[in-house]
Amino acid sequence: MITLSIDAMGGDHGLGSTVPAALEILKTHQKIKLILVGDTKQIEIKLNHLGGKPGKRLAIQHASQIVEMDEHPAKALRRKKDSSMRVAINLVKDGTVDGCVSAGNTGALMATARFVLRTIPGIDRPAICASLPRPEGYTHMLDLGANIDTPPEILLQFGLMGSQLINCLDGKKHPTVGLLNIGVEEVKGNESIKAAAELFKDSNLNYIGFVEADEIYMGNTDLVVCDGFLGNVALKASEGVAQMIMSVLKEEFNRNAVAKGAGLLAKPVLNAIKRRLDHRRYNGASLLGLRGAVVKSHGGTDHIGFKSAIEVAIEETRKGLVNQIESTIVASSV
Numbered sequence: 532m533i534t535l536s537i538d539a540m541g542g543d544h545g546l547g548s549t550v551p552a553a554l555e556i557l558k559t560h561q562k563i564k565l566i567l568v569g570d571t572k573q574i575e576i577k578l579n580h581l582g583g584k585p586g587k588r589l590a591i592q593h594a595s596q597i598v599e600m601d602e603h604p605a606k607a608l609r610r611k612k613d614s615s616m617r618v619a620i621n622l623v624k625d626g627t628v629d630g631c632v633s634a635g636n637t638g639a640l641m642a643t644a645r646f647v648l649r650t651i652p653g654i655d656r657p658a659i660c661a662s663l664p665r666p667e668g669y670t671h672m673l674d675l676g677a678n679i680d681t682p683p684e685i686l687l688q689f690g691l692m693g694s695q696l697i698n699c700l701d702g703k704k705h706p707t708v709g710l711l712n713i714g715v716e717e718v719k720g721n722e723s724i725k726a727a728a729e730l731f732k733d734s735n736l737n738y739i740g741f742v743e744a745d746e747i748y749m750g751n752t753d754l755v756v757c758d759g760f761l762g763n764v765a766l767k768a769s770e771g772v773a774q775m776i777m778s779v780l781k782e783e784f785n786r787n788a789v790a791k792g793a794g795l796l797a798k799p800v801l802n803a804i805k806r807r808l809d810h811r812r813y814n815g816a817s818l819l820g821l822r823g824a825v826v827k828s829h830g831g832t833d834h835i836g837f838k839s840a841i842e843v844a845i846e847e848t849r850k851g852l853v854n855q856i857e858s859t860i861v862a863s864s865v
Contacts (some may be wrong), residue, residue, distance in 0.1 A: 532562050533848050535841065536619040536628040539569035540597045541635025543831045546577045548634065551834035554583045556841050563845060564588045566628060569615040570595070594618040600830055604638035608646060616640060620647045623823040629848040630824030632815075632841050640827055641677050641818060648823040651853070653860040656681070657820035658689045658759070659827065660696060662813050663769070665748050671697055671706075672747060672755045675816060676763035683727035686710070686756055688860070690736050692819040693754045695859045699852045706753035709742035711761060717741070773808050811836035815843030819856065824848050 539549045546569070553565050564587075567574050571593040578584055585591055596614040598607045611617060616635045622628045624647050633640050637659075645657055660673035673693050674681065681689075690708050697706040710728055712720045717728070719741065731738040739752065744765055746752050757765070780801065784794030794801070806812075810829070814836035818825040824847045828840035847853075 532564055533630075533845060534564040534566065534628045535844055535848070536566045536568055536592070536622040536631045537841070538615045538619045538631070538633035538635055539567040539574055540594070540615040541633045541640075541830075542828065542837070543600060543634075544833065546573060548832060548834045548837045550574065550577045550583070551581060552837035552841060553589070554578075554581055555834070555838050556845075557588055560845065564590070565841075566590045566592050566619075566622060568592045568594050568619040568622070569597075592618060592622065598636050598639045600636050602636055602639060604636070604642040607636065607639035608642050611639075617643055617647070620644050620823075620825065623825065624648055630826065630844045632826045632828060632837075632844045634828035634830050634832065634837060634840070637676065637827060637830070640825070644818055644821055644823070644825045648821045648825070650820050651822055651857045651860055654688055654692070654820040654856075656685055656688070657818050658692065659816045660693055660819050661766075661816035663747055663766075664807065664813055665750070669813065670747050670750070670752060670755055672711075672757070672762060672766070673819065674757065674759035674762050675766050676759045677818075678759040680760070681723075681758040683723055683730050686727040686758070687730045687734060688820070690731060690734070690738075690754065690756045691859055692856050693756060694736055695856045696817060696819060696852060697753055699850050699855050700846055701753075703753060705737040707739050707751065708736045708754045708756060709739050709746060709752040711744065711747075711755050711757035711765070712741035713743070715741045715743060770810065773810070777805065777808070811839060813839070815840035817843065817847060817852075822853065824853055 571591050574591050594615040596611045598611050598614045598616045619631045623631050656678050658674035659677045662669040662671050673689050694706050697703050784790050814829050814832050816827045826840050826844040828837050
């Protein structure tokens with residue numbers, strides 16, 4: 532039985548996303564127990580509304596505070612010690628649960644998780660890693676916003692952690708690894724990325740060299756490594772492009788009667804495209820490098836997306852990702 536704590540109050544939609552997702556997970560995964568963390572009364576009301584109730588595989592842990600989505604991480608860490616986010620992470624620390632999922636404030640989640648759980652020995656900074664779709668399968672990418680101005684040595688740690696995640700979850704023993712850069716030529720990029728490339732070449736990683744941003748969605752690289760500033764910009768830009776394309780298609784197919792007719796004929800294809808590009812299917816970013824499994828859900832997702840994040844946490848804990856990363860880091864330092 533795998534047990535996870537759920538920050539039930541976090542995210543833009545709070546209980547509206549987390550509780551329905553939790554109930555769906557319990558229906559589809561028989562060997563999972565969930566602890567909903569947050570205001571007990573509000574959670575009970577929501578459960579009752581959805582026809583659910585606490586039982587052997589569903590519990591409630593009260594927390595009196597909520598970390599707001601725009602709250603400063605340092606303030607949340609100091610003043611919100613009984614927040615649903617903090618209590619959910621504490622349950623990982625004391626061994627009550629195997630992992631935690633939250634859609635709350637990213638900065639506060641990273642700061643709190645790092646403070647409570649600490650990092651794996653040999654890891655200087657945790658990183659955010661997520662899977663992004665491509666025509667065949669998906670690409671893993673990190674860091675997506677946890678670290679800015681990342682030195683070459685830390686980028687190498689990201690590569691080691693990300694490779695182990697792919698090895699653990701996807702069964703690829705030697706996933707290909709590329710460094711995100713403004714060009715594939717060795718002369719391109721700043722001094723930091725060039726120095727990182729030399730470290731990657733000397734490592735045991737299956738390093739293939741520099742990759743450009745189009746490789747994220749249209750290439751064959753299993754893991755794309757980058758600084759958190761660059762990674763977050765690339766991620767948000769690509770999300771915006773995808774939303775724009777779907778919006779333009781909808782607008783054009785509703786322009787006139789002829790276009791609407793064409794839209795009806797193309798509807799099966801459009802629905803298939805929408806499913807393949809649905810970001811909710813890929814929701815759930817791993818906070819790698821911590822002494823515990825913590826998964827970050829997109830703050831604005833609905834219950835479908837939050838369910839995907841819970842499933843990421845289930846896979847990580849089931850396959851012992853944290854222990855495997857620790858073993859990899861120890862082996863690389865010998």
